[in-house]
Amino acid sequence: MGQSRTLQVAASLGAILAWIVIWAWLTRPGGPVPTLYFPAPDDVWAKFVRMWQRPYIGSTLPNHILASLYIVLTGWGLAALVGIPLGIAMAWWKRLKWIVFPTFQLIRPVPPLAWIPLTILWLGIGDSARISVVFIAALVPWLMNSMLAVYSIDRLLLDAAKTLGANDHQILTRVVCRTALPTLVAAARMALGSAWSTLVAAEILAATAGLGYVAVNASQLLDTDVLLVAMFMIGILGIGMTGLIGLTQNWLAPWSVLGARRD
Amino acid sequence: MEQSAGKMTSGITDPAPESPAKLELCNISKWFGPEGEGVHAVDDCSIEVKKGEFIVVVGPSGCGKSTLMTVGAGLEEPTHGEVLVDGKPAGPPGPTRSVVFQKFALFPSETVEQNIKFGLQMTGVSATEQETRLAEQLKIMGLEQFRRSYPSELSGGMQQRVAIARALVMQPEILLMDEPFGALDAQTRTILQEEVQRLHREMHYTVLFITHSVEEAVYLGDRVVVMTRRPGRIKRVIDLPRDVAWKTGDIELAAEHPEFIEFRREIWGLVREEIVSI
Ligand SMILES: Nc1ncnc2c1ncn2[C@@H]1O[C@H](COP(=O)(O)OP(=O)(O)O)[C@@H](O)[C@H]1O
Numbered sequence: 001m002g003q004s005r006t007l008q009v010a011a012s013l014g015a016i017l018a019w020i021v022i023w024a025w026l027t028r029p030g031g032p033v034p035t036l037y038f039p040a041p042d043d044v045w046a047k048f049v050r051m052w053q054r055p056y057i058g059s060t061l062p063n064h065i066l067a068s069l070y071i072v073l074t075g076w077g078l079a080a081l082v083g084i085p086l087g088i089a090m091a092w093w094k095r096l097k098w099i100v101f102p103t104f105q106l107i108r109p110v111p112p113l114a115w116i117p118l119t120i121l122w123l124g125i126g127d128s129a130r131i132s133v134v135f136i137a138a139l140v141p142w143l144m145n146s147m148l149a150v151y152s153i154d155r156l157l158l159d160a161a162k163t164l165g166a167n168d169h170q171i172l173t174r175v176v177c178r179t180a181l182p183t184l185v186a187a188a189r190m191a192l193g194s195a196w197s198t199l200v201a202a203e204i205l206a207a208t209a210g211l212g213y214v215a216v217n218a219s220q221l222l223d224t225d226v227l228l229v230a231m232f233m234i235g236i237l238g239i240g241m242t243g244l245i246g247l248t249q250n251w252l253a254p255w256s257v258l259g260a261r262r263d
Numbered sequence: 264m265e266q267s268a269g270k271m272t273s274g275i276t277d278p279a280p281e282s283p284a285k286l287e288l289c290n291i292s293k294w295f296g297p298e299g300e301g302v303h304a305v306d307d308c309s310i311e312v313k314k315g316e317f318i319v320v321v322g323p324s325g326c327g328k329s330t331l332m333t334v335g336a337g338l339e340e341p342t343h344g345e346v347l348v349d350g351k352p353a354g355p356p357g358p359t360r361s362v363v364f365q366k367f368a369l370f371p372s373e374t375v376e377q378n379i380k381f382g383l384q385m386t387g388v389s390a391t392e393q394e395t396r397l398a399e400q401l402k403i404m405g406l407e408q409f410r411r412s413y414p415s416e417l418s419g420g421m422q423q424r425v426a427i428a429r430a431l432v433m434q435p436e437i438l439l440m441d442e443p444f445g446a447l448d449a450q451t452r453t454i455l456q457e458e459v460q461r462l463h464r465e466m467h468y469t470v471l472f473i474t475h476s477v478e479e480a481v482y483l484g485d486r487v488v489v490m491t492r493r494p495g496r497i498k499r500v501i502d503l504p505r506d507v508a509w510k511t512g513d514i515e516l517a518a519e520h521p522e523f524i525e526f527r528r529e530i531w532g533l534v535r536e537e538i539v540s541i
C-alpha cells in the first residue's frame with residue numbers, strides 16, 4: 001500500500017510537471033501562443049513574487065488572499081451556524097420541516113449570484129454584501145446535507161437507544177448528532193466549495209480587494225500574467241481548504257476513517 | 264430455579280409452576296398500515312414468559328417474529344392486545360427490557376466501552392458504578408482488550424458480544440433477543456450459544472429469544488413457541504426438559520443426544536409444514 005501511494009504521488013506530480021513543460025513550450029519566444037494571451041510560466045512566477053511584495057490595485061497578494069478568505073470563511077461559518085442546527089432540527093421535528101422547508105425550496109433554485117444585485121442595493125459593495133451572498137451559497141449545502149445526515153441514520157440505532165433508556169433529547173444530542181458527524185464533514189466540504197466559487201464571482205461584481213477583484217481588473221488591464229496568478233491562487237486555496245476539512249474528519253469522526261486507530 | 268443435572272423429564276409438564284409471569288404478550292395483533300388493508304404481521308399471539316424462564320420463538324422467515332419482539336420491547340404499538348410486565352401495562356421501551364438485535368445496532372461513533380456504558384449514562388447511574396459494571400461486563404464477554412476499539416474495527420462475533428454486554432450491563436429484568444446469532448459464522452455462533460446458555464443457567468435471566476434455527480431453540484429453550492407463517496399465530500408450544508445434562512454441555516454433544524434429536528425432529532416438522540405450505 002505504501003508503494004502504490006508513492007507511485008500515485010509521483011504520477012500526479014509528473015502529470016502537473018508535464019503540463020508546465022507543455023505550457024513553457026507553447027509560450028516560448030517565437031512559439032505558437034502570443035504571451036499577451038498566455039504568458040510563459042517564468043513570467044507568471046516572476047509576477048507572483050512581485051505581487052507578493054508590492055501592492056497590485058491597492059493591496060499586496062497576501063492581503064488580497066486574506067480579504068477573500070475573510071469573506072468566504074465568515075459567510076461559510078455563519079451559514080454553518082444556521083444550516084446545521086436548522087437542518088438537523090428539520091429532520092428531527094417534522095412540523096418544523098413543514099413550516100420552513102417550502103420557503104427554503106422556493107429560494108433554493110435562485111442561484112446565489114442572482115442575489116448580488118439585491119445585496120448591493122441593500123448593503124452597498126462593502127464586505128457585508130459579499131458575506132451575505134456567500135452565506136446564501138453555503139447555506140443550501142449545509143442545510144440539505146445536515147438533513148440528509150439525520151435521515152441516513154439507521155432507525156435501529158434510535159430503537160437501541162430507546163431500549164437503553166435514552167429520552168428524545170438524549171437520542172438527539174448523543175446518538176443523532178454524533179452519528180451524523182461524518183456526513184457533516186462532507187457537508188462542510190460541499191458548502192465551502194459552493195461558497196468559494198460564489199465568492200470569486202461576487203468579487204468580480206462588487207469588491208475593493210480579493211482574488212476575484214484582482215482577476216477582473218487584470219483582465220481589463222490586459223495583465224494576463226496577473227490574471228493567471230489570481231486564478232492559480234483561487235485554485236490552490238480551494239484545494240487547500242477542502243484538504244484541511246478532510247483532515248478534521250480524522251479527529252472529529254475517527255471511527256468513520258478507514259483504518260481508524262486501534263490501541 | 265435450582266436445577267439438578269441429570270434428571271430426565273418427558274418435557275410436557277410445566278417445570279416452573281411456582282414462578283410468576285414476568286412478561287406477558289396478551290392477544291397481540293399487529294397490522295402495518297390500516298387494519299384490513301396493510302400487512303398483517305402478527306395475529307392474536309399470546310406468550311407468557313415466567314420469571315427466570317428462557318422462551319424461544321421459532322418460525323419461518325417473515326412470519327412476524329421480529330414484529331412480535333418489537334411489540335414486546337415497546338418499540339411498536341400493537342394493533343390489538345397488550346404487553347404486561349409483572350402483570351402491569353409495560354409502557355414505553357426502557358432498560359427493564361433490554362434488547363439484542365440481529366444487526367447488533369451498536370453506535371458506530373462510540374467505542375466498545377462507550378457503547379456498553381451508554382445505557383448507564385442515559386439512566387443516571389453514578390460514574391463509579393458505571394466503571395464497576397463496565398469492568399464486569401468486559402470480563403464476562405471477553406472484551407477487555409477491545410475496550411477502546413470502534414465497532415467497525417471488530418468482527419461480527421465481537422460486535423454481538425458488545426451488544427449483549429450493553430444489554431446485560433443494564434441488569435435487565437427481561438432480555439429480548441432477536442436472532443442474535445443469525446448474522447454470525449457457525450463457529451462464533453456455537454460459542455455464543457454456549458455462553459448464553461451458561462449466562463442463563465448462572466444468572467437466571469428471563470429471556471424471550473427469537474430464532475429460525477430449530478437446533479438453537481432446542482438447545483437454549485425451556486419452552487419453544489412455534490409460529491405459523493404470516494400472519495404469525497402460535498402454532499404449538501413445546502415444553503423442553505430443563506434440568507438435563509445435555510443442555511449444560513457443548514452444543515455438538517447435545518445435538519447427539521436422543522432426546523435432543525427427538526425434539527428437533529418434532530419442532531422441525533412443525534416449522535417445515537409452515538414453509539412447505541407457502
Ligand atoms: N415496519 C414495517 N412496515 C411494513 N411491513 C413490515 C414492517 N416490519 C415488518 N413488516 C412485514 O411484516 C412481516 C413480518 O416481518 P418480521 O416480523 O420482520 O418477520 P420475521 O422476523 O419473522 O422474519 C413481513 O412480511 C414484513 O415485510
Ligand SMILES: [Mg+2]
Pocket residue numbers: 328329330441442
Ligand atoms: Mg426477523
